[in-house]
Amino acid sequence: MLASLVREPFDREGWVFEEKYDGYRILAYKEGARVTLLSRNAIDRSVRYSRIADAVRALPAQTLLLDGEAVAFDKKGVSRFQLVQQGNEDVKYAVFDCLYKNGKDLRREPLSVRRAAMEKSLGSSGVFVPSKRFNGGGLKAYKAASKKGLEGIIGKDLASVYSEGRSHSWLKVKAHKQDEYVIAGFTEPSGSRKYFGALLLGAYRKGKLHFVGKVGTGFDEERLATLYRRFKPLIRKQTALAGPPREKGVTYLAPKLVAQISYQEETADNKLRQPVFLGLRDDKDSKDVHLPGDES
Numbered sequence: 263m264l265a266s267l268v269r270e271p272f273d274r275e276g277w278v279f280e281e282k283y284d285g286y287r288i289l290a291y292k293e294g295a296r297v298t299l300l301s302r303n304a305i306d307r308s309v310r311y312s313r314i315a316d317a318v319r320a321l322p323a324q325t326l327l328l329d330g331e332a333v334a335f336d337k338k339g340v341s342r343f344q345l346v347q348q349g350n351e352d353v354k355y356a357v358f359d360c361l362y363k364n365g366k367d368l369r370r371e372p373l374s375v376r377r378a379a380m381e382k383s384l385g386s387s388g389v390f391v392p393s394k395r396f397n398g399g400g401l402k403a404y405k406a407a408s409k410k411g412l413e414g415i416i417g418k419d420l421a422s423v424y425s426e427g428r429s430h431s432w433l434k435v436k437a438h439k440q441d442e443y444v445i446a447g448f449t450e451p452s453g454s455r456k457y458f459g460a461l462l463l464g465a466y467r468k469g470k471l472h473f474v475g476k477v478g479t480g481f482d483e484e485r486l487a488t489l490y491r492r493f494k495p496l497i498r499k500q501t502a503l504a505g506p507p508r509e510k511g512v513t514y515l516a517p518k519l520v521a522q523i524s525y526q527e528e529t530a531d532n533k534l535r536q537p538v539f540l541g542l543r544d545d546k547d548s549k550d551v552h553l554p555g556d557e558s
Contacts, residue, residue, distance in 0.1 A: 480539030
């Protein structure tokens with residue numbers, strides 16, 4: 263179940279508001295001693311997050327399906343995508359839903375029932391973090407999230423069932439601007455910089471990949487080298503962008519890789535201001551990267 267993006271915080275009767283985490287979405291399946299952790303594009307994460315898998319295996323329920331995110335927190339208690347990607351050893355499993363427990367399918371039950379089942383399932387292991395809920399409505403939650411430096415909040419209808427795909431029963435509001443974009447090419451390096459200068463970024467609207475800007479910050483030399491190795495087999499002569507920038511020295515790439523980008527704001531024509539590269543995402547297909555209003 264995926265949350266739909268809305269631009270403004272809101273209050274709504276019968277809704278709760280939770281922290282929006284900045285990590286990797288994970289479904290945790292438990293069947294006896296067998297545990298499988300799957301990303302949102304069905305990549306098995308059981309080995310990468312073996313600590314989480316072991317903690318799920320130790321839970322008393324014989325069969326269990328939990329939904330949450332693998333996250334790592336900074337000293338202020340804020341989840342940071344970079345910390346997870348860098349292999350932070352203290353990765354937690356922030357859990358926010360329970361879809362199946364001891365032979366019972368809970369997906370058609372309201373969120374209030376699923377949440378109660380989730381909380382009873384987790385026990386006291388330090389690996390699990392029940393998703394934090396804010397007191398009060400969405401406006402108050404948004405202010406608290408902004409003050410703490412969180413990525414944002416997610417509002418959820420307590421009466422809603424769990425439905426696969428994008429839903430309007432879960433709505434996300436971003437306090438700190440951050441999103442995923444397709445890497446469509448790169449520019450030549452200048453000065454003492456090696457490998458490449460900036461990345462060309464894009465997102466889809468109505469089936470076409472639109473240019474949203476370039477990002478040239480957030481890289482050290484090791485990351486530049488690692489990315490360049492990933493780029494080499496994707497180099498192509500023609501751009502996949504519907505409206506590429508008129509610039510010399512651009513190398514175009516097949517639109518396969520997805521980058522996590524933070525930025526100050528998005529202009530009216532969907533261009534990013536002051537973007538910073540945070541890392542690659544291998545848990546999302548590039549075709550699923552859409553401009554606001556074009557999510558399916």
